Amino acid sequence: MALLAPLAAALLATGCASTHFVTPQPAAATHLPDAQADMHVAESALEAGDTQLAMSLFGKQLKADPQSKAAQLGLGDTMYQSGDLARAGVLYARVAAIAPDDARAMLGLARVALRQRRLDEAEKRYRQLLATHPEHAVAAEGLGATLDLQGKHAQAQAVYRAALQQHPEVAGLKADLGLSLILGGEVRAGANVLLDVAGLPDAPPQARENLALAYGLLGNNEAARRILVTDMPPDSAEDNLRFYRQLRERLAAPGPDAGGAGGAGAAGMAETRPVSAASVAPVGVLR
Template identity: 45%
Template structure:
């Protein structure tokens, strides 16, 4: 079997940050901090920010952008408004401009964690893993054991090839946050990427047995089964979320990856293999997506 570093290189197309997909099937949703209505806050602005958050979660980017921009026009130092604009840009793949808004928000309030998490997510997409790791660790000094930051840090460590530290961190985070689905999803994927798809599948099965399990959990489980050679199980899982053509593309990728891991061939995946179920650690939200 190849080294962990080689395995990560071999899985680069599966771990393309859509992140990924994120990983992945990677529609993006980030939950910003809950905002209590403060005595001196303008009720209309607070209401509009909540509507903007809901619009963003529903992928209504035009409405979300309009409302966040209105909040920033009313208050150029609105951290929720600037962070929301960053989130909408991140959601449509404009990571560079998203980073600008996250940075502006963080400069206004260095202890606000949502813009810091946005900065870290952008760093992962730009493959600046050291920067992402440092930023997530900064978040954890502000809010220890925060599940969103722990899941993101685990993803950043994994994508830098440091699976052992990623798994140790995620296991510790699960002790502090028992049952958190994204921590479990990232742990299962980490084990799979580290060369232990059987153990990864066992972890992911605990998540996917729930009806409300996130699609990413199922897709990572399909990856684990695919690397184990159980294409029938992988196809059945993928079929829940993907069209038949995408399922077949993924199965072809799994086969090529098995061949590479078995050192029976050095061939790279054919360019025609478009992996629709992107396997990558989830970093957008603490719950699902």
């Protein structure tokens, strides 16, 4: 959760100048803790996925203070999580216009560009974010996901590995590295990376899905099925297995578009089922 911007202190009236009495007005002072409480609840609701409550509270605060950077960013994150990318982008851009170095606004604009598949812009924004905040894993995850979607798997893997040197505990980075290796044609290496993370309590769901993909591409349908049925109905698992089989056959087929898993087949994988946690994550801000 990002740090809340300080709210303006309420002014107390000092009474009429024609008398010797000072008449304080405590009612205005009660607004400050109420506003702070609303913002805390709104941020907690956003983190918990309760977008309706978050939208209501952030909107209330923005109506009371149209210049509140915290309310604009919070509402932007809520719109992003709700899938309203256009409105989220407008809110992030408003903050960036007055605070170009605001990390949360930078992250928001990068994520919107990534989700809208404006990949050149997303790469530029994530690189700027990572340059100013090299210690934050979320920036590395976003840049790596963008590079993978552009087919720049070697570059993406270098980004993930560099970030893992600083943050070996971040499961999302390992999951994304595993997926990147699969997309780059190193399916067995990707499976080995994903095996280390898929069973962890905090592993993103994408880690298990992408491990199932690796097993499917290696022809181990039973292992893939066992993973899939833990997260989806059997019929959906069978649909995924059929997809894996079709993809495996496509990658193995000779022809001008084959070129191994690192060619057109890998591009097809990136555009269909496999996903990076960073490319879809609705929350997670620079702290």
